[in-house]
Amino acid sequence: MRDFFSKHGIWILLTAAALAVTLSLLSYFSTTSSVLHNAAGVVSYPFRAAAQAVSGWVEDKQHYYRSYNDLIEENQALREEVAELRALSRQAELDRSENALLRELLDLREQRRDLVFESAKVLEHGSGNWTSTLTLNRGTNHGVAVKNVVVSSEGYLIGIVTEVGVNWCTVRTIVDTDTELGALLFRTGDVIIAEGELALMGENRLRAVYLPNDATLLIGDYVVTSGLGGYYPSDLVIGTVESVETDDNGFAQYAVLAPMVCFDDLTEVFIIKEFEIVE
């Protein structure tokens, strides 16, 4: 052992330490991604794309042979949901006309939401148990930047871009422990914070904290982004309230939120590159 250290060990340790410090510094000082990360992302891009294509094909085959009865039940449930949504849509149309008339009377600016989207394919779902991430096939070449918001095709919030390379980017999903978002309880308008928690991350859940004392949460209540501060667009659906719990101290309550999407199943998403919203 002593011989080993005198001959090689110290050099290997020094090399490893130098590499670790280099990686940390490059990562810390970079606003997009470090040169090494960028190069590794570009080089591994074809392999990730190929692996994703193969695993997508395998998954397709598995879905193809899913139980026929499940599909019939799902179809029936969807028909009922469509009927309910049609009724709501008719009511919404009436409300929209009334709203437009009232805004005109009050001389308010017309509401609008201008969002610039970039569609992206999921190259890789994060493989670890300590973070929840996705790698997408869009990068600085396509105008993607750190802090861009990523949504599903239905407009449900998926996460925030945290690292960008030339033709790839990494997204931390909303269930990651690093996530902290200003949010609103859609039904009551209460301002809350939605944040990822390690214990809930494995179950694909996050939690809402700083609930007002008089807040009356119902299971199924929608939680949306508040848009306060202007960092992220408002009214993107984060998830629905699944349960209300009391924290370990027994003083404050928090709500467990179920996101609207299953991150493991995502294959295509949309990055919001720019947005302008007039409420």
Add this chain to the structure above:
Amino acid sequence: MLTRQEQWIKWSLYAGVVAALTLLELLVLGDVRLFGVRFFLPPLFVGVIASMEGLRAGMVFGTVYGVLCDLTLVGTFPCVYTIAFVLAAFLCAAIAQSVLQPGVICSFAVTLLTFTVLNALNMLSLTLSDQAPFLPMLSIALRETLVSCLLLAAVHPVLMWLHKRFLL
């Protein structure tokens, strides 16, 4: 003593096996969760290969593989895999040289050790950034370690076979 060419062949084969097993795990177990956690292969490769190949080769492998993981995977902090895998490779090789002969029990022990080192760093990082309480972290660390150890049934025989082919 292996010639330089034989060394190249051996490490190329190790790289090929690691890549193939990683791809296989991605395809077969990519979205599978057992006890709420995913399988995680990299620590198995580091522990087992370091225990078979000795201190110098094990630590070089740990460094190179750690850097590769840091560049391609998202960790709790930027150089977590490099630090964890070099340290784990050193400990695993030392154990294999002085306590346990390379074999199934040794592979199991070094895998536990590698996960312990990696998860200790993960827990330290999340504790310092105040992102998670201790018990949930410990729970994830234990479940991840035990679930991933199941993959030793596939990883150990393949790597041991490769190692024995180049033993003189």
